[in-house]
Amino acid sequence: MPAEKISSLDDPRVYKFTLQKDKELARDQEIIVDSPKVVLRMMDAGRTPKAILANQKFLDDHGQRFEGMDCQVYWADVPLLEKIVGHRLHHGVIALAERPESLKLSALGHRLLVLNGVNKAENVGTIVRTCDALGVDSLLVDERTLSPFIRRAIRVSMGSIFRIKVRTSADLFSDLQTLRTSGYQVLGTGIAPDTHRFDKIDFAKKCALIIGSEGFGMDSALVGLCDAVIKIPMRDHVDSLNASVAAGILLQRLGAI
Template sequence: MKKTFRPEKRISAPHTRPRENSATVSEKPGPAHGLFHLYGRKPILEALQLDCVREIEISARAHGTIISDITRLAAEKHIPVRRVESFAEEEGHTIQGVRASAVAPEVRHDLRRFLRALPETPLPLLLMLDGITDPQNFGAILRSADGAGVNAVIIRERRQSPITDVVVKASAGAAYTVPVFQVTNLHSILRQLMEEGFWSVAAVGGPDSKLYTDYKWNARCVLIIGSEGAGVSDLLQRDVDERISIPMYGKLNSLNASVAAGILLFEAAKYRNSAR
């Protein structure tokens, strides 16, 4: 049953972007997978287990249990392994004596088609990210999303970290397991989801927010997490059904975005699983 969208919440603001074409979500398939370099022992072992690695290079000086596991699993999967003398240092990467050519995680654009195929139980849970630009945060959020059983993550095209090797590493492989959809206009998508029966919940501090433990995650939900600097945009906040917050007991008044996402997602998972 579709939820009726409440027109009284529709507030236009002079600073909002012009309305995008109504076809904000393409029905075309995601982009063709490219290859990129993946670094670090555990990230490469995790990618191997997910059948995402195409070639591996291991330094002649690299040894240890995880290196042995990588070599063994690569042989089982018939993935070529080359021993190299050494690696040149690459800016921003901790190589740990091993580098792999891996398939880049897919970023999809067929959100409507995906939603049509969603089962009703356990209750679908979507995660919308409003401008998470830090790749470590993005990866950590994907890792929590996988652990909490999130059906899909929705990101925007601009002012959002792309899925890079840093994101894959921070996600512990979840960048390959959680469907990620990129859309042109988060606000338009949020309204569409609400019209389709999803209840919208924004992680927003303040006196008007409900304590997150008091919210009942007993419906189809989309949880919105904003960036640490700007938070959830005013435009999205104006349309959401509920604002929730996490109480702080120390001297600081906010949490890292990935930590907040993890707390809220597992609270939602508790309710979803009890509804099975």
């Protein structure tokens, strides 16, 4: 499909590329993906964009990948491209794609990270990238957790989100109950005195590890479902870590089982 030039900010063909909020995209089951590396990694994972908006350099370098593909290709000069996108587009491409479906619980793998109220895009994206790097291939997120498919989280994950199995849970308590019944060990995280050092706990082959929010930690209602609540040993004057940092330390252990 030949590339079509965009000459006006008001061109209706590029409306979706102007969206900065996820609400309308989520309603239409779509996502925005930007930067060449992330767009190409999405494609390498078997997902075809619905449309891309690029500068000429990106098309010169990668245009052949879109030949014969059911993807509308638009291009614009850099100044107009940046007005459409709403910021400096250093990398030269932005893509509109179908939002991956939330998977069934039974489709998730044996190494499973659970996010409970993690609500910063940078944390979610970094955690996803760390999961991919360390061999944890499944993610269960509750509805209070920021979607890993919002634009910034996708970019921070560097495209790793397209290699991870994801389920958004409408009832995390029920899903964790089902996982326990299915033979998963459920490990919570916390900082209370009666928690266990993570390096003193045996992680089972089927394990679901819960990471809570930075401000409030894991929901207290989930504690009763946990086989153990674990902590990262730290010096006394430090009471907690950034959620993505804590997840990275624990994922090293989870990914090694």
